[in-house]
Amino acid sequence: MAELTLEDxxxxxxxxxxxxxxxxxxxxxxxxxxINQMEPDASTLAQATTEVDLTNIAExxxxxxxxxxxxxxxxxxxxxxxxxxxxxxxxELKDPATDExxxxxxxxxxxxxxxxxxxxxxxxHQGKYEGWFCPCHGxxxxxxxxxxxxxxxxxxxLPPYKYTSNTKITIG
Ligand code: FES
Numbered sequence: 001m002a003e004l005t006l007e008d009x010x011x012x013x014x015x016x017x018x019x020x021x022x023x024x025x026x027x028x029x030x031x032x033x034x035i036n037q038m039e040p041d042a043s044t045l046a047q048a049t050t051e052v053d054l055t056n057i058a059e060x061x062x063x064x065x066x067x068x069x070x071x072x073x074x075x076x077x078x079x080x081x082x083x084x085x086x087x088x089x090x091x092e093l094k095d096p097a098t099d100e101x102x103x104x105x106x107x108x109x110x111x112x113x114x115x116x117x118x119x120x121x122x123x124x125h126q127g128k129y130e131g132w133f134c135p136c137h138g139x140x141x142x143x144x145x146x147x148x149x150x151x152x153x154x155x156x157x158l159p160p161y162k163y164t165s166n167t168k169i170t171i172g
Contacts, residue, residue, distance in 0.1 A: 049172035051164070054108065062124040064113055067171045071113035071121055072159055073132075073145075074169075081143035082106045084129070088142065095155045099144045102158060110171065111145040111156035122156075132156070 050067045052074055057063050062075045077085075085099040086106075103109050115122050120136035127133030128149065129142035139150030146155040161171040 049170050052169050052171065053167065054169065055167045059107070065171065067159060072171055073109075073111050073113040073124065073156075075109040075111075075124070075143075077103075077107050077109055077143060081130070085142055085144040085146075088144075088146075092148075094147050095153070097144070097146060097155055102144045102146070102155070104161075104163065108169075109143070109145060110159060110161050110169065112159050113156070115139055115152055116147065116154040116156065117150070117152035 048068060050065055050072075052063075052065055054074070054076070057074060057076045059076050060078050062073050065072045065074055075081075082099070082103075088099075090096040090098065099106075102111075113121050115134040115136065117134065117137055117139050120134050122132035122134040122139070122141060124132055127140035129140060131140070131142040131145060131148075133140055134150065134152065137151050139152035140148045141152075141156055142148050144155075145158075147153070159171050161169050164170050
């Protein structure tokens with residue numbers, strides 16, 4: 001059974017602690033340690049897949065999951081966030097991808113929470129498009145996690161995941 005913990009009720013983003021949590025996701029804006037990806041320890045390997053119970057995530061919230069040593073953002077998108085993403089012409093995108101191709105279900109966006117520039121953890125609900133903003137060098141992502149401004153070359157990466165029920169996903 002997974003458990004959610006509010007880090008700061010004033011913020012809409014909060015951390016997700018998996019059962020037997022092996023660690024808490026680093027503060028937003030921190031460089032995600034490369035060592036984590038290159039030399040995963042036993043506890044990291046043990047989390048080759050991570051199950052997420054979506055019922056605990058309210059509309060408008062973003063939860064950060066630790067998966068294989070990396071942060072993964074699970075975003076319960078509002079109707080406006082979905083509409084904004086879907087109304088964006090592909091011609092405006094640096095790394096063109098439709099919103100439909102990035103979200104198996106419109107209301108849930110699941111992306112690896114590592115900026116594709118140099119690896120910082122972007123901040124949710126910030127930036128011009130209210131998707132994510134990376135404070136390290138100013139990359140701006142939209143509500144589909146697509147790069148819109150700044151030096152990052154690519155959209156936030158989509159991790160492999162599948163729905164195991166209407167309210168549960170397995171990442172990995
Ligand atoms: S690491 Fe995100 S903008 Fe450079």
